[in-house]
Amino acid sequence: MAEPKARLRVFRGTEEAGDFQTYDVETYPGMVVLDAIHDIQAKQSPDLAVRWNCKAGRCGSCSAEINGKPRLLCMTRMSAFPEGEPITVTPMRAFPIIKDLVTDVSWNFEMAKKIPPLKPRPRDADGHWRMQQIDIDRIQEFRKCIECFLCQDVCHVVRDHQKKEVFSGPRFLIHLATLDMHPLDTLDRREMVKKDFGVGYCNITKCCTEVCPEHITITDNGIIPLKERVADDYYDPVRWLLRKVTGNSRANKVAAQPTEAGKTADVSGTHRVDGGHGNKGKP
Amino acid sequence: MAGNYETHEHDVIIIGAGGAGLRAAIEASSMGLSVGLVCKSLLGKAHTVMAEGGVAAALGNVEPKDNWRVHFRDTMKGGRYLNQWRMAQLHAMEAPDRVNELEEWGALFDRTADGRILQRNFGGHKYPRLAHVGDRTGLEMIRTLQQHGIHTGMKVYMECTVTRLLKAGDAVAGAFGYWRESGRFVVFRAKSIVLATGGIGRAFKINSNSWECTGDGQALAYLAGAELMDMEFMQFHPTGMVWPPSVRGTLITEGVRGEGGTLRNKDQKRIMFDYIHPLYANETAPTEEEADRWLALSTSGQMDKNVRRTPDLLPRDIVARAIHAEVKAGRGSPHGGVFLDIATRRTAADIKRKLPAMYHQFKELGDVDITQEPMEVGPTAHYTMGGIRVDPESQQSRVRGLFAAGECAAGMHGANRLGGNSLSDLLVFGRIAGLHSARYAKEQTQLPSLDAGEIQDAAQEALAPFNRHEGPNPFQLHEELKDMMQTHVGIIRTEEDLSEGLRQLEALRERSRTIRIDGNRHYNSGWHETIDMRNLLIVSEAMARAALLRKESRGAHARDDFPETDKEHFAKVNIVSRQHGSTMEVAEIPLPPVPDEIKKVLEEE
Numbered sequence: 001m002a003e004p005k006a007r008l009r010v011f012r013g014t015e016e017a018g019d020f021q022t023y024d025v026e027t028y029p030g031m032v033v034l035d036a037i038h039d040i041q042a043k044q045s046p047d048l049a050v051r052w053n054c055k056a057g058r059c060g061s062c063s064a065e066i067n068g069k070p071r072l073l074c075m076t077r078m079s080a081f082p083e084g085e086p087i088t089v090t091p092m093r094a095f096p097i098i099k100d101l102v103t104d105v106s107w108n109f110e111m112a113k114k115i116p117p118l119k120p121r122p123r124d125a126d127g128h129w130r131m132q133q134i135d136i137d138r139i140q141e142f143r144k145c146i147e148c149f150l151c152q153d154v155c156h157v158v159r160d161h162q163k164k165e166v167f168s169g170p171r172f173l174i175h176l177a178t179l180d181m182h183p184l185d186t187l188d189r190r191e192m193v194k195k196d197f198g199v200g201y202c203n204i205t206k207c208c209t210e211v212c213p214e215h216i217t218i219t220d221n222g223i224i225p226l227k228e229r230v231a232d233d234y235y236d237p238v239r240w241l242l243r244k245v246t247g248n249s250r251a252n253k254v255a256a257q258p259t260e261a262g263k264t265a266d267v268s269g270t271h272r273v274d275g276g277h278g279n280k281g282k283p
Numbered sequence: 284m285a286g287n288y289e290t291h292e293h294d295v296i297i298i299g300a301g302g303a304g305l306r307a308a309i310e311a312s313s314m315g316l317s318v319g320l321v322c323k324s325l326l327g328k329a330h331t332v333m334a335e336g337g338v339a340a341a342l343g344n345v346e347p348k349d350n351w352r353v354h355f356r357d358t359m360k361g362g363r364y365l366n367q368w369r370m371a372q373l374h375a376m377e378a379p380d381r382v383n384e385l386e387e388w389g390a391l392f393d394r395t396a397d398g399r400i401l402q403r404n405f406g407g408h409k410y411p412r413l414a415h416v417g418d419r420t421g422l423e424m425i426r427t428l429q430q431h432g433i434h435t436g437m438k439v440y441m442e443c444t445v446t447r448l449l450k451a452g453d454a455v456a457g458a459f460g461y462w463r464e465s466g467r468f469v470v471f472r473a474k475s476i477v478l479a480t481g482g483i484g485r486a487f488k489i490n491s492n493s494w495e496c497t498g499d500g501q502a503l504a505y506l507a508g509a510e511l512m513d514m515e516f517m518q519f520h521p522t523g524m525v526w527p528p529s530v531r532g533t534l535i536t537e538g539v540r541g542e543g544g545t546l547r548n549k550d551q552k553r554i555m556f557d558y559i560h561p562l563y564a565n566e567t568a569p570t571e572e573e574a575d576r577w578l579a580l581s582t583s584g585q586m587d588k589n590v591r592r593t594p595d596l597l598p599r600d601i602v603a604r605a606i607h608a609e610v611k612a613g614r615g616s617p618h619g620g621v622f623l624d625i626a627t628r629r630t631a632a633d634i635k636r637k638l639p640a641m642y643h644q645f646k647e648l649g650d651v652d653i654t655q656e657p658m659e660v661g662p663t664a665h666y667t668m669g670g671i672r673v674d675p676e677s678q679q680s681r682v683r684g685l686f687a688a689g690e691c692a693a694g695m696h697g698a699n700r701l702g703g704n705s706l707s708d709l710l711v712f713g714r715i716a717g718l719h720s721a722r723y724a725k726e727q728t729q730l731p732s733l734d735a736g737e738i739q740d741a742a743q744e745a746l747a748p749f750n751r752h753e754g755p756n757p758f759q760l761h762e763e764l765k766d767m768m769q770t771h772v773g774i775i776r777t778e779e780d781l782s783e784g785l786r787q788l789e790a791l792r793e794r795s796r797t798i799r800i801d802g803n804r805h806y807n808s809g810w811h812e813t814i815d816m817r818n819l820l821i822v823s824e825a826m827a828r829a830a831l832l833r834k835e836s837r838g839a840h841a842r843d844d845f846p847e848t849d850k851e852h853f854a855k856v857n858i859v860s861r862q863h864g865s866t867m868e869v870a871e872i873p874l875p876p877v878p879d880e881i882k883k884v885l886e887e888e
Contacts, residue, residue, distance in 0.1 A: 014805075030527020030648065042758035046809030047802035051325070053493040056533045056644060058422065059328045075647055098464055099806040109326065109433075109441075117434050118389040129386055130398030136391050140416065143391060143423060147327055175430075182389070 006078055007086040008036055010048070015097040021045075022086065027078050033089065034062050034073035037101070049100040057213060060148030064101045065090045070150040070211045073101075092153040094162075105149055111168050114196065115175060120184035131183045142178045142222055144214040147171065151208035151218060157201045167198035170208035170218050177222040180229060190233045199227055288468035288738070293319035293438070294724040295717075296458055296473035298445050299500060301329030302421075302709030303689025303716070304479030305428035306381075310717025311477075312435040316724055319471060320432075321440045321460065323495050327429045330481050330493045331709065334421025335536035335640065337403055337413025338710070339703030340378035344395055345402040346410035346586060351375040352884050353409055358704060359885060360562065361407040361598045362668070362697020363838040363848070365513070365857065368877045369675035370695040374704070374711045381710035382414050388431035390423050392416055404541045404581055407598040407701040409566070411581060418536045418640045424706060443469060445499070446814055447741040448476065448507040451731035454683035455507065459741040463811060466804020468742055472733060474724035477678075477716045478504055478671060478687040483517075483822045485761075485815075487664035488769035491523055491534040497815040498822035500691035504671045505821055509680040510859040512693040512872075514669035514822065515829035516839045518700055519774045521546075521602035523663025525620035530648045532663040535623065535641060537702040539658075540595045542637050543578050544625040546606065547657065548614040554621060555594035558605035567594050600699040600839045603662040607774055610661065620661030626654055662774055666705060668696040668839065669826070672859055678716035684723055684731075688716035698838025748813045749804075754797035757812040764791055764819060772827050777843045781831040788827060792820050821867075825860040828869045832858050 004027050009020045025039045034052055041048050052062040055074045062073040067081070067088050081087050095103035123129055151170040157163045168176070176193050179185055193199050206219040216222070233239055295311045297304045300322035308320045322329065341354040355375035359366050382400065386392070392414045393401040402411040416423040433439070445460035449470070457472045480500030484492025505511055522535040540546075545553050556574075559567045568574040574593035580586060595602075606621050616622050625634055631654035635642050638653075645651040645658060671680050671687040675694060678686045689709045696704065748754075771784030795817065800810045835849035836842050848854075856871040877885070 028528050030529035030650075032529055032648070035529050038758075041808055042756065042762070046756060046758060046800070046812070047807045049806040049808055053324055053328045053495060054330070054333050055493070056333065056530070057647070058419075058640070059332045059493065061324065061328050077648075102464075102806055105325070109439075112430070113433050117431055118387075120387055127383070128399050131391075131394055132398050133394040136394065140391055140393075143416070143426065144419065145426075146332075146422065147426075179389075182391075184386075 006036065008040070009086045009088045010037070010040070010100070011090045012048070012100050013097070014099055018097070020088070031078045032074055033066055033076045033078060033087065036078060036087075037073060037089070049098070049102045051102050058146060060146030060213075063092055063148045063150050063153065065092060065153075070153045072148060072150070072213050075213055092149070094153040094155070094159040095149075107164050108147070108149055108152060108169075108171065111172050112175070115172060115179070116187055116189060116192075118179060118182060118185050119187040121186050129184055135183050138221060139178045139181050141216055142174045144216055145171065145174060146214060148213060150211045150213065154207045154211045156205065156207070163198065163201055167201040170202070170223065172197060173199060173202065173226060174216065174218055174222045177226045180226060190230050193226060194230045194234065199223070199230055202227070288470050288742070290470045290472060291319060291440070292472045292730060293317045294473065295319070295475050295477065295720050296321060296471045297477040297479060297717075298322075298458065298503070299329070299479035299481060299689070299691070300326055300439070301331035301479060301481055301689065302424055302428060302706060303713035304329070304477070305425065305432050306710050306713025307477045307479055307688055307717030307720065308437045309428065309432050309435055310714045311721040311724075312432075312437045314718070314721045314725075316721050318437040319440060319473070320437050321443050321445060321458070321471065323442065323444050323463070323499075325441050326439055327425055329425060330496055331421045331425045331706075333491070333493065333534065334424070334706050335418040335534065336405060336538035336541065337415030337420045337703050338378075338382055338424065338706035339405065339408060339412050339701065340382040340414060340707055341375065341412060342379050342382065342400060342402060342414065344399045348586070349410040349412060352887060354378070354412065356885055356887065357408050358701060359697070361699055361701040361704075363699060364697065364854065365837065365874065366697030367675050367694035367875060368881055369875070370712070371697075372881065373675065373715070374695055374708060377711045377714075378707040381707065381714065385424065385427050385710075388427050390427040392423070403538065404596060405702045406537055406540070406596045406602065408703065410586075413541070413703040415538070417636075418538050418638050420706060440469075444811065444814065445503065446745050447737075448503050448685065449733055449737050449741075450507060450682070451734070453508075454731060455685040456731035457733055459738055461745060461804075464806055466807060466810070468745070470733065470738060472730050474727040474730060475684040475686065475720040477720045478685070478691055479689045479713065479716070480691045482667050482690040483819070484664050484666070486764065486768045486819050486823045486826070487773070488765040489523065489532040489662075490664040491520060491532055492664070498818045499815070500687060501670055501825070502818035502821040504680055504682070504685065504687060505825070505860070505862055507682050507685065508862065509682045509685060510672040510861045511822075511825050512669060512672035512857050512859045513697070513829070514667070514825040514860060515833050515858060516668035516698050517664060517826060518599055518666040518668060518839045519603040519662040520665035521599055521606055521662055522623055522660040523665075524649060525616070525659045525661040526618040527649060533644070533648070534663065534665065535658060535660055536638070537599070539623060539625050539638060539641060542625065542633075543582070543628040544623050545593075545595050545628065546602070546660075547622045547624055548609050549616060549622075550614060553595075554605055554609050555597065555602065558597070558601060558608070559594050560597065560601050563597055563601075566591055567597065568592060598699055598701060600841075603774060604841060606660070606662055616659045618659050620659045622657035623660045624657040626656055631655075666690060666700055668698065668700055669693050669829070677719035678712055679719060679723070684720075686716040686720045688712040698840060745814060748798050748800040748810060751797060751799040754799035755794050757798050757800070757809050757816060760791065760795055760798065761812060761816060761819070764816070764823065767791070768823055772823070772830060775841050775843050776830050778831065781827050784827045785824070785831070788820065788824050795820060824867055825869075828860060828867060829858040832869055832871070
């Protein structure tokens with residue numbers, strides 16, 4: 001057997017203690033890093049812990065860091081790395097390690113629970129809801145999210161500053177943006193977006209967009225428009241007055257206007273987290 | 284040894300959090316009951332997420348002539364009339380409501396020009412019927428159910444594997460399992476239990492399934508005294524990836540053919556015209572010209588009943604065997620499949636818009652640009668029509684208080700499932716199982732008491748692999764099982780093969796009882812694999828035994844030694860497996876007769 005070989009350095013251990021172990025695996029055409037991890041489980045270390053489900057980039061279970069970069073193990077080809085150099089595989093850094101490559105991502109599920117669900121307007125008289133494709137194209141992009149939490153992992157507000165109490169992270173800002181731009185929804189969550197989910201903490205380094213395996217333009221299409229809507233609600237004097245009078249700013253939830261990416265400057269209502277700004281793409 | 288375990292009490296416990304489990308949990312929660320939802324993975328990762336093409340429901344948005352009667356007829360015909368007619372009827376009648384309800388909970392399906400839910404063509408469906416979101420319909424569905432479900436009061440137990448159901452007399456009383464993270468044991472007490480654990484695809488070497496699809500629900504029910512039915516019917520999806528080896532078996536949606544894709548052999552000939560099943564001859568286009576005209580008409584929302592459907596959209600069993608035959612005859616593609624061509628049929632922009640996941644999947648994993656080149660495809664083990672035998676009205680099994688829904692239950696699809704009918708199955712029967720398990724729970728005055736001995740035995744069974752001195756590696760043994768099933772219980776079967784398969788299964792079972800696990804219980808993948816193996820061996824045996832007994836070819840079950848469909852005996856029986864002492868007993872039971880008014884629906888045209 002003269003199969004080509006690759007060398008992996010895999011983190012083994014827990015939150016308290018751990019080390020790297022080196023494994024050599026035989027490679028074959030199309031092999032992805034998850035295949036190599038499975039090969040190690042089958043032939044060398046059956047107790048190596050890794051999460052995975054679909055092995056096709058659809059479920060977002062096998063999130064980890066490869067050579068320090070947040071990635072899906074099942075969508076990263078072995079051939080993407082230079083031959084002869086070891087490939088380093090570590091668990092997501094933003095979350096506590098359970099064992100080896102498995103992290104405790106329960107914070108994300110707690111955050112999801114805090115977001116009030118869709119509250120749709122009544123159906124049309126014939127029982128249908130009419131929505132034009134063009135009006136849902138943008139949020140269909142957001143709904144491609146596979147909840148791999150790589151955006152949460154790379155976001156320095158979560159990763160370096162651990163602002164998990166006051167900031168929901170890009171994944172849930174995208175979910176909030178989806179609800180805010182949903183043609184059927186009638187609930188105003190903008191005060192929560194600011195106060196409970198901390199949209200202001202995002203300072204638009206766009207690291208989340210870079211690592212998204214679904215290529216969702218998280219920052220430009222989701223978070224920036226969300227910031228603008230919150231800012232409008234809070235700092236537009238007419239709306240401010242309206243809110244005071246009605247006690248409810250739902251009346252201000254105007255139809256979604258697509259925002260052209262790149263045109264948007266940093267908006268008021270955004271306050272920066274100190275440091276961590278220069279680490280774009282370098283987790 | 285089992286002394287240490289935590290206990291949780293609920294009215295209803297639902298095992299499995301894919302589409303069916305979530306829908307059942309939503310229903311039971313909304314009735315005001317305490318519901319626990321237990322799943323092996325994180326919430327939202329279940330195999331439902333992989334469903335691509337759409338959810339079948341006779342909404343009639345694209346073709347107003349569509350209604351439940353047509354959908355029912357298509358489903359029974361696709362299942363070669365071995366379906367439990369009442370399940371197929373309930374499914375066809377209730378699917379539109381279940382799809383509309385998802386919109387209320389936030390789902391965003393692709394739209395028609397006038398803003399309603401768009402529907403697409405799929406194999407075996409007479410009219411465009413599949414509500415969809417590009418090629419990621421399952422993701423949309425599971426996320427919608429998840430985002431709605433977490434606000435209905437249910438408690439979710441993630442990364443928790445159930446290894447045994449617990450009983451009080453002839454009724455279900457709870458479940459025993461372990462936390463994958465810590466390896467610590469957990470006992471659930473409940474008045475009723477719904478199994479919604481999905482399929483058994485991991486029994487085959489080439490499959491489209493996630494690691495979770497190891498037949499857990501079927502095996503748990505079997506060990507608790509329920510019956511398995513129709514286990515011989517394993518659907519091989521015609522179009523899995525065949526190259527490179529890393530992704531062999533990964534699914535390519537039928538939506539590719541729904542959007543105009545055609546199957547070709549190495550000589551560039553469109554193959555399906557040579558494989559039109561007599562049952563479908565009247566409604567299938569015999570020429571390329573007519574097939575293409577049908578496609579153009581149907582995708583633009585116009586229908587002409589003189590123009591018949593393309594054979595590329597024949598039901599899956601027929602297409603899978605056609606590909607198998609072409610490859611066997613030496614007309615296959617370089618890596619042992621056939622070609623699926625969408626590049627010459629649709630514009631690159633259309634392909635990227637309608638099939639974005641397929642485009643990325645091939646680009647990133649297969650180095651193929653599907654807007655420029657054909658895909659190489661071949662059959663992949665995908666779905667089991669068989670499963671836990673349930674009462675069609677309530678989804679209750681033979682064990683009191685034990686219900687099942689979705690892929691792990693049997694009866695809805697007969698001998699072959701139509702594409703798109705699985706997502707609707709999850710919704711319709713998930714809800715029915717949730718409803719009836721909740722009603723049953725409400726009738727019980729108190730939680731059934733547990734048997735300490737049963738818990739002790741379950742704990743010992745789970746820990747046994749740590750206490751052995753030497754034995755085979757569980758991953759290695761699983762590979763051997765997959766190879767064996769692929770070779771002996773695969774897409775074309777013979778008595779000789781199946782008998783040999785059963786002999787090898789017996790040997791594998793013996794060896795599985797000697798597996799030894801190193802390390803501790805803390806997130807130990809080898810241990811988890813060992814526990815799943817018990818379930819895979821049970822469902823594999825049930826499949827091989829039922830396949831041996833059914834001496835005919837029908838739907839997904841193809842016997843080389845009995846190539847004909849038997850209109851007399853086997854047309855009127857389902858095959859069930861049940862535990863008898865420590866051995867598996869298989870038996871024929873009569874198919875419920877179809878009432879006259881339903882017969883009339885089947886004969887309408």
